[in-house]
Structure formats: structure tokens, C-alpha cells
Amino acid sequence: MKEFSTYKKDDVIFLLKDISDMIVEEDNMTREKKIQSGTHYSEMIPIEYQVSDEYLNLYRTKLKENKEKLAFAIGVMSEKILKRHDENVVLVSLARAGTPIGILAKRYIKQRYNLDLPHYTISIIRDRGIDINAIKYIINKHKDSSKIQFIDGWTGKGTIANELKKACDELEGIFNMKFDSSLAVLADPCGYSNVYGIREDFLIPSACLNSTVSGLVSRTVLRDDLIGKDDFHGAKFYKELKYVDESNNYLDTISACFKNEYQNIDKTMKNWTEDIITKVGNCDVKNIKQKYDIEDINFIKPGVGETTRVLLRRIPYKIIVDDLNNPKLKHILILAKEKNVEVEEFDFKAYSCCGIIKNMKDV
Structure with a gap:
């Protein structure tokens, strides 16, 4: 089988079509103009931004500083998944930010409980929905598994959580079975998840880099000339970036800390019954929209993860x-300085930062 991603087969199965030789990356300015002129973002992929040595060193420092906190958050999220579903659950990560988080959940559950849960990564795209062919594959493969648990990295302003809810309603009609639309995430600053590891808006190091911390896989693509009606959504494998790949080191660094956090995780889970969806981030988004006179809410990307993405890809x-x-x-400040982007302070209620996309009409 042709290589697709640098992740181990034991960690994840990709239900994505390899379109590596079928698509050419486009620079951020070209893509931004196309997106704002009506081309859907899922029809293109960006050129992978090669970060500076200063930035890469900071990523490594942050991973070292946050590894215990990340292990704790993964553990809490994984325990909640098990409490809700027992052993009859298939882990399904939403590519690509969800993939490393899903792998870590699988590793935690295997390490602590010796349960080897199936784990897939599939595509979901804003305004285009979930990959129905991938869901069909999982259902056929795991007829005895009662539940699918969807996993992502973090919640920005709840867009994917809302997309998933819509998708699950559609899937119920197609497959005549119940789907759980709860989205498990490592961090839920905006209050859209009821299966989160932590609510704090903090740096998840896998948000710092692009494919080089995501198994060298691109974000997912859905375009009629590339994806047939029976195909999975597509993605590119950047095999030429193997020399700078951080993906497995990222996973191993966090996995090595699980045992140290068992006590803290158990203490947190002792009286846990369920998490309440608060949608606390909506207030910040509304205030930002008003203060900066932003017409399109899609120009507002709140939270550390989304702000980083804006600087890397938009x-x-x-x-x-x-x-x-x-x-x-x-x-964030290093990237903003490198790209000569203005930074100013704002009074947030839920988030610690936000990226605002430039309206190309103003360029």
C-alpha cells in the first residue's frame, strides 16, 4: 500500500483519498482572493509555510513546557469518552487538527486500560458537511460497535461543532441509526463541547505548525474534478517534508507523560457526570464583530489555534x-512580527486572542 502520512498504522487509519499528484498548492494571497470571490476553501490547499528557526525552537520549548498539561487534558477527555460509551466506541478524528488528538486518546486508553479501540480520521468541511463515504465504511466495518465518538483538536467559535450536529441529523436519515453529535476536544474555550479535556484557551503545540505536526498530511479537499461520488474526501501527503517532520515526536512526548497525570485525572473525574455546553465564546465574537465593523463572521477566528492558522494560512x-x-x-507575536501584522489588546471574556482576516476589497 502506498505510504500516506508518517503516522504508524497502529495509531490511525486515514479514510482519505491520496491526491498528492493531482493538486498544486497556491500561495496565501491567491487563495484569499479566490475564497473571498466565492471559491470554497476546500477546493485549494496552501503552500506549506516553512517557519523560522526562532519559531520552531519556540514550538519545541512550548511542547516541553505544556506536555504534562496536554497529557492531563487528553486523559480527562479520554476518560469522559469511556464513561459515556464504555468499550463499544469507535474513535473518529476530524482531519486534520483532530488526528493527533485522536491518536493520543487511542494511546491513553490502550496504555491505561489495555483497550485497543479502532481509530479513523475523516474529513468534515464547513458548509459542505461530513464525508458520507467514510462514515459508510466505518459502519460496515464495525457493525457491532454501538457508538462513534468524533474528536477534534479544539473549538474556535463552534463552527465545526455546529457542522457536525447538522451532519449527524443528515446521517441518521441516510443510515437509519442514531449518531452522537458530541464533539470531544482537548480544549474548549468557546464552550461548544460537552466532552472536553480543558476549557482554557491555551497553546496546543500541534496548532503551531501545519502538516509537520499532522503526519505530513494537508488539510482536506473536496473538488468535483478530484473527488468522485464514491471517493473519500482528498488530501495531499508532503513526503518531501520528512526531514522536518515533528509528528511522532509530538505524540511520543505527550504519551510519555500519561502515567504522571493519572492521579490528577482521577481527581478531576471523581464526581464528573456531564459537561454543559455554554457557548461562552459567542459574546467575544459579537463584540469583535461590532468593534471592528466586520461584515462576514468567517473573518473572525478566535482562540490560540485559530489565530495561529490565520497567520500561517490566511x-x-x-x-x-x-x-x-x-x-x-x-x-503569535513572533509570527505577527515576521508577517508585519498589527497586534492590539482587546478585552476578552473567553479567549486569549483572535485573528481577523483581511477583507480583500480593502486591498
């Missing part, structure tokens, strides 16, 4: 932060 207008001296946001 054309930013402005970055707003809770505190210019917040040590959690150092990588």
Missing part, C-alpha cells in the same frame, strides 16, 4: 490579544 488584517505580555502568545 491574509491577516489584525491580531488582537488579551495582553501583549501574555507568555502563552509568544508564538
Whole structure:
């Protein structure tokens, strides 16, 4: 079988079509103009931004600093998944930010309980929905498994959580069975998940880099000339970037900390019954929209993960932060400086920062 991703087969099965030789990356400015002129973002992939040595060193420092916290959050999220579903659950990560988080959940459950749960990664795309062919494959393969647990990295402003809810309603009609639309995430600053590891808006190091911390796989693509009606959604494998790949080191670093966190995880889970969806981030999004007179809510990308993505893959207008001296946001400030993007402070209720995309009409 042709290689697709640098992840181990034991960690994840990709239900994606390899379109590596069928698609050419486009620069951020070209893509931004196309997106704002009506081309859907899922029809293109960006050129992989090669970060500076200063930025890469910061990523490694942050991984070292946050590894215990990440292991704790993965553990809490995984325990909640098991409490809700017992052993009859298939882990399904949403590519690509969900993939490393799903792998870590699988590893935690296997390490602590010797349960080897199946784990797949599939595509879901805003306004285009979930990959129905991938869901069909999972259902056929795991007829005895009663539940699918969807997993992502973090919640930005709840867009994918809402997309998943819509998708699950559609899937119920297609397959005549119940689907759980709860989205498990490592971090849920916006309050859209009821299976989260932590609510804090903090740096998940896998948000810092692109494919080089995601198994060298691109974000997913859905385009009629590339994806047939029976195909999975597509993605590219950047095999030429193997020399800078951090993916497995990222997983191994966090996995090595699980045991140290068992006690803290158990203490947190002792009286847990369920998490309440608060949608607390909606207030910040509304205030940002109003203050900066933003017409399209899709230009607002709140939270550390989404702000990082704006700086790596989009054309930013402005970055707003809770505190210019917040040590959690150092990588944001480095990227903003490298790209000459204005940064200013804002009074947040839920998030610690937000990226605002430039309106190309103003360029």
C-alpha cells in the first residue's frame, strides 16, 4: 500500500483519498482572493509555510513546557469518552487538527486500560458537511460497535461543532441509526463541547505548525474534478517534508507523560457526570464583530489555534490579544512580527486572542 502520512498504522487509519499528484498548492494571497470571490476553501490547499528557526525552537520549548498539561487534558477527555460509551466506541478524528488528538486518546486508553479501540480520521468541511463515504465504511466495518465518538483538536467559535450536529441529523436519515453529535476536544474555550479535556484557551503545540505536526498530511479537499461520488474526501501527503517532520515526536512526548497525570485525572473525574455546553465564546465574537465593523463572521477566528492558522494560512488584517505580555502568545507575536501584522489588546471574556482576516476589497 502506498505510504500516506508518517503516522504508524497502529495509531490511525486515514479514510482519505491520496491526491498528492493531482493538486498544486497556491500561495496565501491567491487563495484569499479566490475564497473571498466565492471559491470554497476546500477546493485549494496552501503552500506549506516553512517557519523560522526562532519559531520552531519556540514550538519545541512550548511542547516541553505544556506536555504534562496536554497529557492531563487528553486523559480527562479520554476518560469522559469511556464513561459515556464504555468499550463499544469507535474513535473518529476530524482531519486534520483532530488526528493527533485522536491518536493520543487511542494511546491513553490502550496504555491505561489495555483497550485497543479502532481509530479513523475523516474529513468534515464547513458548509459542505461530513464525508458520507467514510462514515459508510466505518459502519460496515464495525457493525457491532454501538457508538462513534468524533474528536477534534479544539473549538474556535463552534463552527465545526455546529457542522457536525447538522451532519449527524443528515446521517441518521441516510443510515437509519442514531449518531452522537458530541464533539470531544482537548480544549474548549468557546464552550461548544460537552466532552472536553480543558476549557482554557491555551497553546496546543500541534496548532503551531501545519502538516509537520499532522503526519505530513494537508488539510482536506473536496473538488468535483478530484473527488468522485464514491471517493473519500482528498488530501495531499508532503513526503518531501520528512526531514522536518515533528509528528511522532509530538505524540511520543505527550504519551510519555500519561502515567504522571493519572492521579490528577482521577481527581478531576471523581464526581464528573456531564459537561454543559455554554457557548461562552459567542459574546467575544459579537463584540469583535461590532468593534471592528466586520461584515462576514468567517473573518473572525478566535482562540490560540485559530489565530495561529490565520497567520500561517490566511491574509491577516489584525491580531488582537488579551495582553501583549501574555507568555502563552509568544508564538503569535513572533509570527505577527515576521508577517508585519498589527497586534492590539482587546478585552476578552473567553479567549486569549483572535485573528481577523483581511477583507480583500480593502486591498
